[in-house]
Amino acid sequence: MTQTNKIALVSGANRGIGEAVATGLAREGVHVLMGCRDLAKGEAAAAPLKAEGLQVTPVQLDVTDAASVAALANQIADTHGRLDILVNNAGVGLDFVPDLSPVEKVEQTLAINVVGGLRLTEAMVPLLAVSAHPRIVNVSSELASFGLRHDPDWEHHDKILPTYAASKAAVNALTVSQAAALADKGIKVNAICPGYTATAATNFMPDRTPEQAAVIVLRMALLDDEGPTGGFFNDQGELPW
Template sequence: MKTALITGANKSIGFETARQLLQHGYHVYLGSRDLQKGQQAADQLQAEGYPEVEPLQIDVTDSASVAAARAELGRKTAVLDVLINNAGILGGMSQPALTSPIGMIKEVFETNVFGVIQVTQAFIDLLRESPEPRIVNVTSGLGSLTLHNDPSWKYYAVKGAAYQPSKAALNAYTIMLAYELRDTPFKVNAVDPGYTATDFNHHSGPGSVQDAAARVVKAALLGPDGPTSQFFSDDNAPETGISPW
């Protein structure tokens, strides 16, 4: 049975991603900063008829927590087939470039960028044991620098000094990681789940968590001939599904 670790998976898109991977026959480690909330989420999925799920406590911004999670997972499995870096934060709702507090910007980057790097580096050894390892970095369409400089883009006015730059940086890291793993079976991609109604945006998005998670799962299930080093976004590029960086 293939295995998957999803960070920030006790609710919203991460939780639905776990459900859909369970439906595809995966054993899912449901990463949660709060173990109690993670256990409650796992209990709910088990009650729905998906026994192959268990919580894993992990705070992606805490190196000791990440190390402990890696040790715990290593006691459970020698192979990790899929890593989905889903945990992320928005930061303040207003993020002007000239006045946003540096502390807030750093906090967003700690989760959205450095957390992803820290988790990926910690679990890469288990991923290397998989014959078809997949890394999916959950990004945002707002991470496209090309589109942010295009006045005709529908989200052109949605600017921010923390969240958008953090996702652009995550996209850049995805490219570097994919390049480093280019001669291996790894597929490393960034996925924009779309503007989805979740707690993250006070349920302002028009998309459903089911559709959002399906986009993430699609990248996790890529076959050996599937693409790597791509920025998937049905929202930014409905015809091709590939967003400009």
């Protein structure tokens, strides 16, 4: 590998939006580390990409497991010595899971969407800090936008997912704080909404594809040095918090 290859880590890359982001980044010439809880699923997702000649490497990653995250940070340090792009994509929505109390839903959702993403970011910051153009993309949701939720004409006004929305609001708050805290290391941190997209998480509703959802992630992952930090975007532009 040459020094010009960017190295990216995408969490939850074995399916859905994460898989599309990994594919899109690899097609831009990035060497993508595909973070997967189950390495066998990662190998299966990576196989067609490797057959296409893309540089992808499945890596074991459970963001709720401190040992898994630490082992991956050590692996990346030993193999690459740096990380250029971190996409915090892994996430769940548990609002419609029966037999879970509201407290259990919040505890379990925050453990993955908020604490898990933060754990991964903290572990990767030393590796991002030695990159020439380090970027973090936090995959959030418009459902976390207080501004949009207060608009009765907003197209998703009828979608009530209290736990999920709270978790992504926390992701947004962390994004602002991380952007400020990491600015002196040159690390740009932005939150994005991929849009309501057909994946396992949405029972494959509606028609929007993971490839369409990945567009804004790729844009923020490959941001130039004049690009924004500490913002919240979808593919149409900036979103209200």
